[in-house]
Amino acid sequence: MKYYEDIEIGDTMEFGEYHVTEAEIVDFAESYDPQPFHIDKEAATESAFGELVASGWHTASMCMRLLADGPIDDRASMGARGVDELRWKRPVKPGDTLSIRTEVIDKRVSESDPKRGYVDSRLEGLNQHGEVVISWIGLGMIERRNSDENAE
Template sequence: MLYFEDFTQGRRFDYSPVLMQANDMIAFASEFDPQPMHLDEEVGKSSILGGLAASGWHTSAVGMRMMIEAFLGNSSSQGSPGIDFMEWKKPVLAGDILSGFSLVLEARPSKTKPAIGLVKFRNEIENQSGEAVAVSECSVMFRRRNGEARA
């Protein structure tokens, strides 16, 4: 179990690869982002995206799952107060294999909740060619190991 104290500046958590499959991309888009380039390969090919492209929201959801599997699922996470920024840099096309990492930028104890610390991450998702497809920064709240501020 990872606690606030385990998230030292510069620590990196690598993501396991995920294959982006057309049927999953279409299913996600059908429910949450039904734009034509996310639903139909021919429309995607004729768009500036160059093929059936995942919704950016789908890419972000896959990134969240990668974070859970890399470290959040085995942590004392108490959720996030928000995302500082999220950028979709390149289209994610059917057949792409995504991987990436989360990097600890900073960690500080909460000023108002002594049992909690806040950790700021830079999250990067890249395709099989090593090109960044999504980048974000966010903070996550974690319980402190002893449950209170150290004296």
Template sequence: MRRYFEDFKIGETWESRPVELTEDDIIRYARENDPQPMHTDPEAAAAGRFGGVIASGWQIAALSMRLFVEAGGYGKTPMVGMGIDELRWRRPVRPGDRLKVTREVVSTELHKTRPEYGVVRTKVTVSNQEDETVMTLISLGQVPTRPAE
């Protein structure tokens, strides 16, 4: 279903399916995108601050986007990302953690210079199997307004 700016309501939420991250998932992502020992080297990570391998925060941010798209929050609407505010990594994500993403519309406003678009702000919360928050951010998306009939 295609959705337009006018269809998004403050307080509307979506929740993703849970996804479990394995050590292999974490290491594979980190080797390509964030090759620090705490993400790529189990032996070095075990001796480090976190006592074992942890996921890159960037992996969790990317995963949150994938899970949101899969959950169908925007439907078939072409949404263009405009940015991220207040990105915070709250807790480490370890192998075996099962993550889910919740998004809530927190504001909507017409684009200031392009009235054929609106801006939808969503609060993104990623939590683990213990319902502990591991990451939060505010996402800004540009969504087309309903065309005149």
């Protein structure tokens, strides 16, 4: 288990493999983002994308799954304070395979709760061609191993 003290600014990881299916794109969109280019293959050909594409929210969810199965699973995570700079860079299509890359860009001890550290990480979701399809900065909260330490 990695605690706040075990994480350094500049730490990077690349991992995951998530295969995107047409059925999953349509199912997600029918429930949460029912725009024609997410739910109707024929209508999608008339859209700006020219084909069926995943909702950006679905893309974020798939990358969150990879994150949960990756570094979050190995950290003393206490959740997150939010997400900054969310950007959908390229459409995700049926048949794509996603992976993620993370980099720790900032960390500090919480002033209000010395048992908690704040760790901000840049996430990039990539397709099988290495193209960035989504990015954001996650504002994580990580348990401190020893709240009496003044770790930075």
